[in-house]
Amino acid sequence: MSLKLGLIGFGTVGSGVYERLVQSKDEIKQLLGKNIEVAAILVKDRQKKRVVDVDAFVTTDWDEFTNAAQFDIVFEAIGGVEPAFTYTAEWLSKGVPVISANKKLIAEKGQLLEEIAEKQSTYYGYEAAVAGGIPIINNLKGTLATTSISRISGILNGTTNYMLTEMIEKHRGFADVLLEAQELGYAEADPTDDLEGYDAWYKIRILSRLCFGKWPVADEFPRKGVSEIKDWHVEVGERLGFKIKLIAEAWKAESKVSGQVTPAFLTQTEPLANVRGVTNGIAIEGSSIDKLLFIGPGAGKEATANSMVEDFLFHERSYNTKRGLGSVEKQVEETYTYMFIFLDHSERDEALNWAKQNEIAIVDTFSHHEGEGWIMEGTEASPFVTYPIFGDVSTRNRLKTVHSAQFGAF
C-alpha cells in the first residue's frame, strides 16, 4: 500500500516538492517502509505551461481534487489567506496532516489551524514557512523545546537581502535586481510583501510563538521595510564598516513579548552582518545557549521543497512536540542601545533641539553632501529617519583619517 499525497499549488515551491518527492522515492520507501504517490495536484490556471513533467492528476477544481484520492497528507504551497485557509481547515478537520510553506496564512490563522489539528490529533507542519531551507521550526519545537529563549533575531527575507547585497556590492539598480529575484523564484507573488517587510513580519510572529509559547498580537510588532533606505544612508554606514540589513526580532522582557521588523545597521561584531545574498540568518539567545546561529538559504525552489519534504518525513516518523510557555531566565531590557539618525541639512537645528530636550547624547556625527548621519545613544522614537544599530559601535571605522576629504567625522 502506498501513501497518497495531495499537492495544492505547483509554482516555485509546489513543483520543487513534486520533484524532490520523485527523486527521493526510494529513500523514502526505505525510511517509512511505504511507497509514496502524488495522487493529485490543484492549480489555478489550467492553461499555464508547466516546466516540470507531471505524472499525476492535475486539476483546477477543488471538488475534483478532494475526490481524487483518500489523501494521507496534503502539501499546501499557494500563498495568501484565502482560499488556503478554507482548504487547510478542511483537510485538518478530516484528520489529514497538512504541510505548508504559507507564512502569511500561518501568522494570521495559525492559532486556529493548530487548534483544529490538535482536536483532530493530526499535524500542521510549517517548517518551510520560515527561512526557506533552514530547519528552524522543528528545532524550536523539538530539540529546543524546553530551552529558555530571551531573544530571537534574524534576516528572514531572502529577496530583500539578495537585493541589498547586489545593489550595494555590485552597484546594480533596484528594478533590475527585483526582476532577477522574481525570476529566481525568491520573491512573493506581490513583491510588496518582501519590500515593505510583511514577509519578515509574518515569519517573526511565527518564530515568536515558538520561542515564547503564544501567538503575538500583530499590532504589537511594528514593521518597516526597505523602501525608506536611501543610497547615502548606506554609503555613510558602509564607510563606518556597518552593514544595513532588514532585521526581524522578538524578545521577552518582564513577561512581555515584543518584536519588530526594521532596517538596521549591524556593526562588524554582529555575525548576521556577513549574511549575504538570498541567505537568511537567525540568532537565538538564552542563558543556557548563549547564542545559537542558524545560517542557510532563505528562499528558492530546492531549499524550500527540501524543508517541506523533511517536515513530512519528520511527521511520519511521529516526531511532533509542542513548546510550552516556558520561563525566561535572561531578561533583555533593550534590543539596541544606539541609533543612527539621518538628517537633511535643513533638519539639523530641529534635531539638535530634540536631542537636547530628550537628553540624548550624540556619540558621533558624519557629514555627507546629502545630509548628516548622527550616532546617538538610546532607543527613543525619533521624528527623523532612524535605524537601530546592533553590535559594538566602538568598532566603527575611524573616518577622520580614512575619508577626511569628502566625509569627515567632526
Ligand code: NAP
Ligand atoms: P508561485 O510560484 O506563485 O506558485 C503558486 C502556486 O499556487 C501556483 O501553482 C498557482 O497556480 C497556485 N495557486 C494560486 N492560487 C491558487 C488557488 N486559488 N487555487 C489553486 N491553486 C492556486 O508561489 P511560490 O513561490 O511557489 O510560493 C508558494 C507559497 O510558498 C507562498 O505561500 C510563499 O510565501 C511560500 N514560500 C515561497 C518560497 C519561495 O522561495 N518561493 C519559500 C518559502 C515559502 P498556477 O500555477 O496555475 O498559477
Ligand code: HSE
Ligand atoms: N519571498 C520570500 C523571501 C520567500 O524572499 O524570503 C521565502 O519565504
